[in-house]
Amino acid sequence: xxxxxxxxxxxxxxxxxxxxxxxxxxxxxxxxxxxxxxxxxxxxxxxxxxxxxxxxxxxxxxxxxxxxxxxxxxxxxxxxxxxxxxxxxxxxxxxxxxxxxxxxxxxxxxxxxxxxxxxxxxxxxxxxxxxxxxxxxxxxxxxxxxxxxxxxxxxxxxxxxxxxxxxxxxxxxxxxxxxxxxxxxxxxxxxxxxxxxxxxxxxxxxxxxxxxxxxxxxxxxxxxxxxxxxxxxxxxxxxxxxxxxxxxxxxxxxxxxxxxxxxxxxxxxxxxxxxxxxxxxxxxxxxxxxxxxxxxxxxxxxxxxxxxxxxxxxxxxxxxxxxxxxxxxxxxxxxxxxxxxxxxxxxxxxxxxxxxxxxxxxxxxxxxxxxxxxxxxxxxxxxxxxxxxxxxxxxxxxxxxxxxxxxxxxxxxxxxxxxxxxxxxxxxxxxxxxxxxxx
Numbered sequence: 001x002x003x004x005x006x007x008x009x010x011x012x013x014x015x016x017x018x019x020x021x022x023x024x025x026x027x028x029x030x031x032x033x034x035x036x037x038x039x040x041x042x043x044x045x046x047x048x049x050x051x052x053x054x055x056x057x058x059x060x061x062x063x064x065x066x067x068x069x070x071x072x073x074x075x076x077x078x079x080x081x082x083x084x085x086x087x088x089x090x091x092x093x094x095x096x097x098x099x100x101x102x103x104x105x106x107x108x109x110x111x112x113x114x115x116x117x118x119x120x121x122x123x124x125x126x127x128x129x130x131x132x133x134x135x136x137x138x139x140x141x142x143x144x145x146x147x148x149x150x151x152x153x154x155x156x157x158x159x160x161x162x163x164x165x166x167x168x169x170x171x172x173x174x175x176x177x178x179x180x181x182x183x184x185x186x187x188x189x190x191x192x193x194x195x196x197x198x199x200x201x202x203x204x205x206x207x208x209x210x211x212x213x214x215x216x217x218x219x220x221x222x223x224x225x226x227x228x229x230x231x232x233x234x235x236x237x238x239x240x241x242x243x244x245x246x247x248x249x250x251x252x253x254x255x256x257x258x259x260x261x262x263x264x265x266x267x268x269x270x271x272x273x274x275x276x277x278x279x280x281x282x283x284x285x286x287x288x289x290x291x292x293x294x295x296x297x298x299x300x301x302x303x304x305x306x307x308x309x310x311x312x313x314x315x316x317x318x319x320x321x322x323x324x325x326x327x328x329x330x331x332x333x334x335x336x337x338x339x340x341x342x343x344x345x346x347x348x349x350x351x352x353x354x355x356x357x358x359x360x361x362x363x364x365x366x367x368x369x370x371x372x373x374x375x376x377x378x379x380x381x382x383x384x385x386x387x388x389x390x391x392x393x394x395x396x397x398x399x400x401x402x403x404x405x406x407x408x409x410x411x412x413x414x415x416x417x418x419x420x421x422x423x424x425x426x427x428x429x430x431x432x433x434x435x436x437x438x439x
Contacts, residue, residue, distance in 0.1 A: 014040040014348055017098050017112040019088045021046035021074055023333035024311030025118030029078050031341025035350055037080035043110055045084040045100050049074050053398050057144040062188030063417040065408045067141055072400040091284055093304050114306055114344050119278035121312035130251030135271040137432045138181055146430045151192055152421040154267055159202025169265035171208045176248050178214035182272030183231055186212040187367040190238050196419050210240045215247050223363050230373040230382040231365055271432055277313040289315035297355035299340045308344055310336035319357040364390040
């Protein structure tokens, strides 16, 4: 099979290859383009041709933001880089070569002078019977669109079901994982079903049940307790059953068993338990820390000076908390991407390397409508004020389409979004498969 043209010898002095274009990889590519674009060939390899703004995915499911509005074109935004549509399947650190596979069977390899691994993360599965078969994750735009369609479809089918038990099962939605993602999915999903129930005559008087489960003692266990209490209060007020200290023990067709022994009939199981580093990390002959690549404070891989790593796939030391590593958050990934670009440029003779040190600037949780919980600069906020801060932060952090997202929000305050199920993404096309993740 013919090799990709990207293998040809570049006329520039150096070549930097970036694996993955999430928050870390995208910002690394942009930083390097500014610092070294004239003298260095920058190659970005990613399985999709877009950068996805993950924090707004729950709003895609809730129908508040259009899917394309949180996706930014990589070829358009990274004009000084060479973009390769493919998935990296092997890294030869001795020969300094990266191999990749394309979406239609093509393959190729490319050599590098510096390699930045920003492969990101995938859904984390637990050894619970039936989870892989009957649950659906929430890490890709396809999964967000599928979930919106699935929620709509289940309510429409419930409206015409003659069996009360079937109606109840189709109107029950179970979210496992009460962290940042799970909490927002439950919040936006509950608001979506409330709107749908008003629009579908056959659902008059039918209870629509949302359950949010986590083994932790409280909602949002990784965040400030004040944010946790705010989110818990908002969800319970809307009727969401927040169940802490428990989870799903088994998933089966038509129902799940909880760790308490309770049997819950449902057709919708949403898995938001957490993430782990991309499976690519497992195949590298490099040291790991709990599945993440070990790097120093400069994000350089010990023993492999030409390789750098950051974002979710790397255990970057947290210099603000000695002995710990940075969390797997977009906030860290964005800043690490910018910093690793400077450090790689320094290794090629441009500038001076600096250790990554970032103080937590707070977290934001959008709960839909005018509700939110936020602690910018450790100032606790809730209600409309928190909502304004949260949405303002998202607009400032986005790499494009700000006006489109703002227009979506504005229109949805005037008229409710259309509730339709396109059915273009099947359940089989978005399996909960952490070993072979799909974008």
